[in-house]
Amino acid sequence: MGCKMFGLLFWVSSMLCLACFARGFTPADNYLIDCGSPTNTTVGDRVFMADNLDSKLLSATQSVIGNTSRAAITSSDDSPLYQTARIFTGVSKYTFSISRRGRHWIRLYFYPFAFGNYNMSLAKFDISTENHVLLSSFSVQTPVMKEFSVNVTINSLAITFSPSKDSFAFINALEVVSVPDELIPDAAGSVKSSVGFQGLTLQALETVFRVNMGGPTVSFENDTLWRTWVPDQRFLVEKNLAVSVSNIRAVKFVEGGATPDIAPNTVYGTCMRMNSANDPSSNFNVTWEFDVDPGFRYLIRFHFCDIVSNALNELYFNVFIDSLMVVRDLDLSTYLVNVLAAAYYMDYVTELASSNKLRVSVGPSNLHGTDPNAILNGLEIMKMNNSDGSLTGSATVVTSGSSSKNNVGAIVGASIGVASGVLLAGVILIVCRKRSRRSPQGQSKTWMPFSINGGTSQTMGSKYSKGTTASLNSNASYHIPFLAVQEATNNFDESWVIGIGGFGKVYKGELNDGTKVAVKRGNPQSQQGLAEFQTEIEMLSQFRHRHLVSLIGYCEEKNEMILIYEYMENGTLKSHLYGSGHPSLSWKQRLEICIGAARGLHYLHTGYAKAVIHRDVKSANILLDENFMAKVADFGLSKTGPELDQTHVSTAVKGSFGYLDPEYFRRQQLTEKSDVYSFGVVLFEVLCARPVIDPTLPREMVNLAEWAMKWQKRGQLEQIIDPNLKGTIRPDSLRKFGETAEKCLADFGIDRPSMGDVLWNLEYALQLQEAVVRGDPEENSTNMICELSPQINNVGLLDHTVSSAQFEASSVNDLSGVSMSKVFSQLVKSEGR
Ligand SMILES: *[C@@H]1O[C@H](CO)[C@@H](O)[C@H](O)[C@H]1NC(C)=O
Ligand SMILES: *[C@@H]1O[C@H](CO)[C@@H](O)[C@H](O)[C@H]1NC(C)=O
Ligand SMILES: *[C@@H]1O[C@H](CO)[C@@H](O)[C@H](O)[C@H]1NC(C)=O
Ligand SMILES: *[C@@H]1O[C@H](CO)[C@@H](O)[C@H](O)[C@H]1NC(C)=O
Ligand SMILES: *[C@@H]1O[C@H](CO)[C@@H](O)[C@H](O)[C@H]1NC(C)=O
Ligand SMILES: *[C@@H]1O[C@H](CO)[C@@H](O)[C@H](O)[C@H]1NC(C)=O
Ligand SMILES: *[C@@H]1O[C@H](CO)[C@@H](O)[C@H](O)[C@H]1NC(C)=O
Numbered sequence: 001m002g003c004k005m006f007g008l009l010f011w012v013s014s015m016l017c018l019a020c021f022a023r024g025f026t027p028a029d030n031y032l033i034d035c036g037s038p039t040n041t042t043v044g045d046r047v048f049m050a051d052n053l054d055s056k057l058l059s060a061t062q063s064v065i066g067n068t069s070r071a072a073i074t075s076s077d078d079s080p081l082y083q084t085a086r087i088f089t090g091v092s093k094y095t096f097s098i099s100r101r102g103r104h105w106i107r108l109y110f111y112p113f114a115f116g117n118y119n120m121s122l123a124k125f126d127i128s129t130e131n132h133v134l135l136s137s138f139s140v141q142t143p144v145m146k147e148f149s150v151n152v153t154i155n156s157l158a159i160t161f162s163p164s165k166d167s168f169a170f171i172n173a174l175e176v177v178s179v180p181d182e183l184i185p186d187a188a189g190s191v192k193s194s195v196g197f198q199g200l201t202l203q204a205l206e207t208v209f210r211v212n213m214g215g216p217t218v219s220f221e222n223d224t225l226w227r228t229w230v231p232d233q234r235f236l237v238e239k240n241l242a243v244s245v246s247n248i249r250a251v252k253f254v255e256g257g258a259t260p261d262i263a264p265n266t267v268y269g270t271c272m273r274m275n276s277a278n279d280p281s282s283n284f285n286v287t288w289e290f291d292v293d294p295g296f297r298y299l300i301r302f303h304f305c306d307i308v309s310n311a312l313n314e315l316y317f318n319v320f321i322d323s324l325m326v327v328r329d330l331d332l333s334t335y336l337v338n339v340l341a342a343a344y345y346m347d348y349v350t351e352l353a354s355s356n357k358l359r360v361s362v363g364p365s366n367l368h369g370t371d372p373n374a375i376l377n378g379l380e381i382m383k384m385n386n387s388d389g390s391l392t393g394s395a396t397v398v399t400s401g402s403s404s405k406n407n408v409g410a411i412v413g414a415s416i417g418v419a420s421g422v423l424l425a426g427v428i429l430i431v432c433r434k435r436s437r438r439s440p441q442g443q444s445k446t447w448m449p450f451s452i453n454g455g456t457s458q459t460m461g462s463k464y465s466k467g468t469t470a471s472l473n474s475n476a477s478y479h480i481p482f483l484a485v486q487e488a489t490n491n492f493d494e495s496w497v498i499g500i501g502g503f504g505k506v507y508k509g510e511l512n513d514g515t516k517v518a519v520k521r522g523n524p525q526s527q528q529g530l531a532e533f534q535t536e537i538e539m540l541s542q543f544r545h546r547h548l549v550s551l552i553g554y555c556e557e558k559n560e561m562i563l564i565y566e567y568m569e570n571g572t573l574k575s576h577l578y579g580s581g582h583p584s585l586s587w588k589q590r591l592e593i594c595i596g597a598a599r600g601l602h603y604l605h606t607g608y609a610k611a612v613i614h615r616d617v618k619s620a621n622i623l624l625d626e627n628f629m630a631k632v633a634d635f636g637l638s639k640t641g642p643e644l645d646q647t648h649v650s651t652a653v654k655g656s657f658g659y660l661d662p663e664y665f666r667r668q669q670l671t672e673k674s675d676v677y678s679f680g681v682v683l684f685e686v687l688c689a690r691p692v693i694d695p696t697l698p699r700e701m702v703n704l705a706e707w708a709m710k711w712q713k714r715g716q717l718e719q720i721i722d723p724n725l726k727g728t729i730r731p732d733s734l735r736k737f738g739e740t741a742e743k744c745l746a747d748f749g750i751d752r753p754s755m756g757d758v759l760w761n762l763e764y765a766l767q768l769q770e771a772v773v774r775g776d777p778e779e780n781s782t783n784m785i786c787e788l789s790p791q792i793n794n795v796g797l798l799d800h801t802v803s804s805a806q807f808e809a810s811s812v813n814d815l816s817g818v819s820m821s822k823v824f825s826q827l828v829k830s831e832g833r
Pocket of ligand 3: 119
């Protein structure tokens with residue numbers, strides 16, 4: 001079956017010869033730090049460096065070195081690394097220069113002890129790299145080592161410690177060590193999809209379990225990559241169903257299979273097998289169970305080595321993750337060129353974990369003539385970062401109950417509106433003046449400076465200078481000095497943080513004229529962050545629309561990547577649908593919000609010579625101003641669409657789980673229709689007021705798109721709508737809305753409507769709700785869409801084709817301010833049969 005093929009396809013094909021064995025791998029980067037220690041500390045065959053006060057790696061504003069006497073350390077965890085710690089009372093970071101890009105271990109050692117006023121058991125803090133949040137609101141009571149691996153794609157890696165409010169951070173020791181490239185390949189099998197999973201190279205991984213089945217602990221001294229493998233007994237669900245086997249000397253590393261760097265022979269040389277002793281009718285699984293965090297995907301690596309058979313092709317068994325079979329009739333001997341006891345491994349990526357238990361089972365094959373048996377030699381379970389780049393905390397996709405922290409990376413704020421355009425112009429003027437005064441300033445940039453539109457930034461300039469004097473330089477740049485940003489955010493006051501995302505933190509702020517802003521502070525060293533930063537500025541500087549969130553400025557001084565937006569008082573659409581206790585929105589409000597967002601997207605797709613694809617359309621990226629007017633935000637992932645002669649852009653799949661266009665996922669081809677799909681999911685989300693993925697629900701309900709489509713197709717959508725809306729939606733309006741969402745979710749992009757059509761249909765649903773159009777003039781609303789939208793285009797309302805994008809922008813602006821409904825109902829009337 002397909003899964004089996006996948007197992008085959010995705011071994012590491014890099015080969016290590018059997019000879020270069022013992023410590024095969026020499027890491028190019030090998031930082032071992034005994035934090036706070038005045039002396040070098042030897043652990044096994046490695047030396048952890050002293051890290052006293054003047055560490056060059058550390059930029060910390062406030063750091064304290066703590067030590068404890070050895071007597072205070074419990075005997076079970078008496079690593080010499082635990083005698084000292086660094087304590088951080090402010091945001092601090094270690095920066096490592098990376099000589100060889102690629103995956104690196106980050107191992108963090110924590111041993112909480114009390115030192116002076118610092119009781120480390122009470123510390124609470126976040127740890128992040130440029131692209132990923134590793135730990136958040138983390139605190140430790142017992143000694144622990146946390147192991148992560150990330151692909152470092154630039155020449156440095158910074159590990160930032162951010163104490164929670166009124167707390168502090170600490171660390172006892174720290175490793176940043178290169179990982180062999182072949183350890184984590186890009187692709188893996190997938191438990192559900194026959195296409196498999198691709199994109200592991202960009203994943204941050206946290207090792208949550210590393211288990212040696214049927215054997216003792218394999219300590220880091222006996223592992224080429226200094227990993228520790230723990231025995232499996234405590235994970236076994238029914239201990240009497242399995243027996244351990246050991247035959248380390250039988251293990252062979254052969255071409256096409258595992259290498260000693262994948263796992264040592266001491267792991268492959270022991271296993272658990274079915275306790276089927278001489279009973280040919282045995283039929284049960286051996287199962288291990290692990291605690292995991294729901295809402296994340298996991299990379300599961302199985303290690304196999306047939307040390308139980310006497311000959312080839314004796315052993316056939318099935319492998320399961322939770323209740324899903326990932327390989328049927330696994331025959332290890334055929335995979336590895338007919339060598340018995342060859343070390344072999346395979347990787348699978350799970351779906352988002354929906355429960356806090358993950359089970360792995362092996363069980364007998366039902367092939368005739370085989371003895372029932374099944375084995376497992378080793379298992380690694382690695383947590384994958386969520387779509388916000390985080391390995392921790394509540395992801396946007398997790399349960400509905402949690403707080404607004406869910407809206408990671410969201411920009412929340414108050415609208416500035418047209419009236420304050422004048423104010424803004426003033427601000428920018430001041431800011432620019434300030435800047436020019438302070439301009440000759442030492443700036444160390446690790447990334448390339450760039451300019452927006454070169455000297456032709458009149459798109460922005462004209463917007464802000466509209467109605468004001470021409471005093472604003474037409475080349476007005478949107479650079480804002482770092483100092484002004486610092487002032488605006490009370491020096492990046494942690495208590496002003498309103499969101500955290502993969503890109504960085506979002507602060508609420510106030511410019512010195514009182515304008516409220518949302519300040520998104522990125523991580524300077526991140527290459528991906530940089531790309532998104534630039535995309536966002538480029539997009540927002542070219543695209544101005546009342547339904548797109550406005551960029552007020554940005555700051556690139558001092559290695560900073562900071563974006564300053566208008567503050568959107570009412571936060572995300574998502575927060576008004578569920579999970580944060582806001583009063584429920586009326587159906588009309590919801591329609592208006594959808595219409596606003598559709599306008600913004602329609603403008604992105606058509607307002608410029610080349611379509612712009614947002615790529616991350618979701619309710620958390622639709623923000624609401626004080627009047628609940630919707631604006632689309634977060635253009636970090638946007639891509640310019642196909643040229644005229646192409647039909648798609650081929651690109652790595654990005655976006656948010658639950659909203660992803662399956663076609664884009666399958667073919668990695670991007671068109672505007674991918675946004676249309678995501679928007680269709682948003683429409684159902686708006687109607688049903690529940691998360692797009694809710695792992696806590698019964699299986700058939702987990703995915704909102706599938707669930708809602710099921711009811712839509714049955715014509716019973718009203719069964720699953722937000723209970724708050726019951727009895728308030730006119731049936732026609734609901735029908736129109738449901739049909740529109742359904743069309744957006746068509747399997748193939750070509751069958752989905754354009755954003756303009758969607759907009760038109762939503763307008764119509766609103767009309768039906770308000771009963772402006774009486775006695776439904778249409779029989780077949782499907783045809784309606786096709787017949788009417790060209791009309792609108794011809795009327796020039798939804799300018800598809802005009803050349804001057806900027807001119808266009810304002811015309812759309814102006815018109816969308818006027819009631820489109822009026823024009824609309826006239827159109828409908830003239831079309832009426
Ligand atoms: C620790 O080891 C490094 C490299 O081996 C050496 O340069 C350094 O002087 C040592 N530090 C101390 C305090 O012994
Ligand atoms: C901690 O370090 C200080 C200064 O180096 C030293 O005087 C003290 O004896 C150390 N305490 C312990 C418990 O090791
Ligand atoms: C540190 O805090 C922990 C947890 O509250 C407490 O159990 C412990 O007694 C405290 N230790 C000291 C030395 O105060
Ligand atoms: C790290 O990422 C880069 C850029 O995406 C990729 O080319 C490289 O293969 C990755 N390396 C590893 C070891 O995953
Ligand atoms: C490493 O493995 C050898 C052989 O299995 C064993 O004798 C030794 O105790 C192990 N070392 C550690 C530190 O576990
Ligand atoms: C083994 O587990 C799988 C998944 O839970 C289940 O479908 C299968 O029936 C089990 N097999 C036996 C023999 O119990
Ligand atoms: C993990 O983070 C990376 C960015 O570093 C992102 O490209 C990727 O999509 C994230 N993974 C998931 C499963 O969302």
